[in-house]
Amino acid sequence: MDQSTRVKAPLLLLAYLAVVVLPLIISWSVGGPPRPFQQELASGLGMLAFSIILVEFVLSGRFKRVSNGIGMDVTMRFHQVMARAALIFALVHPFLYGATPSGGARPWDPTRQLTLTTDILYLSSGIAAFVLLPSVVLFAVFRKQLDWKYESWRLLHGLGVILVALLLLHHTLYAGRYGSQPIMTWVWLVMTGLAIASLFYVYLLMPFLKKANAWRVSSVVQLSPRQWELTIAPDDGAGLAYSAGQFAWINVGHSPFSLHENPFSISSAPASGDKVSFIIKELGDFTQTIGQIKPGTVVYLDGAYGSLSIDGHTEPGVAMIAGGVGIAPLLGILRQMRLSGDPRPVKIIYGNRSVDQIVHRDELDAEDAHYVLSEPPENWEGAKGLITPALLDDVFSETEIKEWVFVICGPAKMMDVVEDHLISRGAPSRRILTERFDYD
Ligand SMILES: Cc1cc2nc3c(=O)[nH]c(=O)nc-3n(C[C@H](O)[C@H](O)[C@H](O)COP(=O)(O)OP(=O)(O)OC[C@H]3O[C@@H](n4cnc5c(N)ncnc54)[C@H](O)[C@@H]3O)c2cc1C
The missing domain is CATH 1.20.120 (Four Helix Bundle (Hemerythrin (Met), subunit A))
Known part of the structure; x- marks a missing residue:
């Protein structure tokens, strides 16, 4: 950052x-x-x-x-x-x-x-x-x-x-x-x-x-039934200076003065080049139209914002806990770690409702990833239900909870449960990094 x-x-x-x-x-x-x-x-x-x-x-x-x-x-x-x-x-x-x-x-x-x-x-x-x-x-x-x-x-x-x-x-x-x-x-x-x-x-x-620094959509890819990956590239201007895990406000296809702009976490890594990607879940007016956005559409970007970054954190390991589309900033951090040769171990807990909501499984499978499904298929061998204190204790040892840095993003309820449990088990709050998608 x-x-x-x-x-x-x-x-x-x-x-x-x-x-x-x-x-x-x-x-x-x-x-x-x-x-x-x-x-x-x-x-x-x-x-x-x-x-x-x-x-x-x-x-x-x-x-x-x-x-x-x-x-x-x-x-x-x-x-x-x-x-x-x-x-x-x-x-x-x-x-x-x-x-x-x-x-x-x-x-x-x-x-x-x-x-x-x-x-x-x-x-x-x-x-x-x-x-x-x-x-x-x-x-x-x-x-x-x-x-x-x-x-x-x-x-x-x-x-x-x-x-x-x-x-x-x-x-x-x-x-x-x-x-x-x-x-x-x-x-x-x-x-x-x-x-x-x-x-x-x-x-x-x-x-x-911002008018002088327009971006353009380079691709829109469907990752799951309701999640899309939007990738944009700087038109002529400079790219974006950001830390992995931060977010930006994007305005797709409107005048730069329009109030139609939404915040999304960046799922790409600064080390991957000028292009910037977002994983966007369909929710309301704008997000439900993502699939119709054409490559070449002008985008204005305001960022980078947020403090969900492990820059400057020297803990011996990185624990990532995501619920649903909360995986987006965590993927950014993971990608940056791997591209920059950060050798530290990473453990991931990633909760979803169903198996088809898990995105970028190929990249996550290369790590120590634990998938949790609240509506698992019959043959599911992974964890079932929600991300609970018991699951956290199963995945992370006492030393890891006390010494690693934790990066958490997902539904508010899940984040509260995870944060409370980690603190009760002795993780200092300065090592628990969070981003909330909803402030209410
Ligand atoms: C810091 C941050 C990072 C986020 N990162 C992601 C991400 O990586 N992927 C993802 O799918 N979603 C992310 N979100 C949520 C995303 O911003 C909303 O889902 C999206 O803006 C909804 O827009 P809509 O027009 O489709 O829905 P609407 O029907 O207009 O709104 C639904 C709800 O979304 C929220 N919202 C809508 N517009 C805005 C806005 N301009 N600013 C703030 N909140 C808004 C409001 O709470 C609103 O009630 C993030 C939110 C925040 C605050």
Whole structure:
């Protein structure tokens, strides 16, 4: 992996905390007439909610320095948890002002240090944000149940958060007690500007730059009844710098500015050349059309993302545990190991429903591979059922569990079972590498 794109988790957390509390610190250092603690808390929570929301823009998973350092699933989980925290702070804060005197503008209190404004023009943006913010969060939490097209949801989510940010900016500057201080006005303007600019960077500038680096489909091969291997090659531009196991967003056959792009793990190895392959399982709108994609179709690629990489891991062996199409990034890692002459032993557990879902069996059979089927045929001699703690203990010795690096990708339930068991058997979490295909 390009080490320059990796920023370590503690550093990121420190940077996050510094940015989120910056407005609070500056506000309180600016000072003002003394007020009861409860009112300071009310203003503090309001400001905290606003700065958390602004930083959410860069926790969208599209900034490699963030998501490649801590992993995409951790980034998205953090994004979700902090959105809920901001929502609670924002909803609670107006009720904490208590019996503060309220009314129109007072000449003796121009910065609203001691009174609450009731000027409807100043309050309207706060009220609108008070209604819109819960809608945006609920719309994200219940995305799957709403059964919207993913792209439509993403567009509306983006527009919703821009609107919330602008409403909160107006509310903070005009109704807030500290926002009217010149330095705070600048702090909020710059932070809001940067947050919104980050969206323009991802959805306008990056696609514009990608136009010069188009890729083309070189082949689409059916691997199993519902899994396809899509291989693309760089058109004229440079190839992709990636580490085996990472993933990329691909946009097949649309304008580079289209929201039709999906994330897929790279199943090829950097050492195999410029072409990049993906194993794609049919699931919804886009993936069900993979079989109809013609060679030569233009593809735009954004990557590489993710932290599922054994680069820098010097453990004596590599354990791979995959469920279904989760084999894709693991194949990338395995291929890179073999192409680069990495002599370490590899053990693979690969779970599927039926035997025809096992892909690239020829390559896997060359390793110590254990196939598990939940719907095995009658003559099946391998493991049956799901990937269980008992199976893990059968395949891996105590020393292997404690000393090897584990790479896991598959359905969320399987990953939870495997991770919990490995940790309970003494595998340190820094040696358990995971990628989740679903953040919800
Ligand atoms: C890091 C990562 C790596 C992945 N690697 C693979 C892989 O190697 N092989 C594979 O088959 N699948 C992979 N997936 C899952 C794959 O992205 C989805 O199956 C695919 O995007 C579904 O698109 P669709 O239009 O067919 O389905 P839809 O019907 O549109 O969506 C079905 C579900 O897929 C997810 N999804 C759809 N579009 C997106 C999107 N643009 N971004 C994020 N999630 C989306 C959503 O959860 C959605 O609810 C990966 C997902 C992630 C997050």
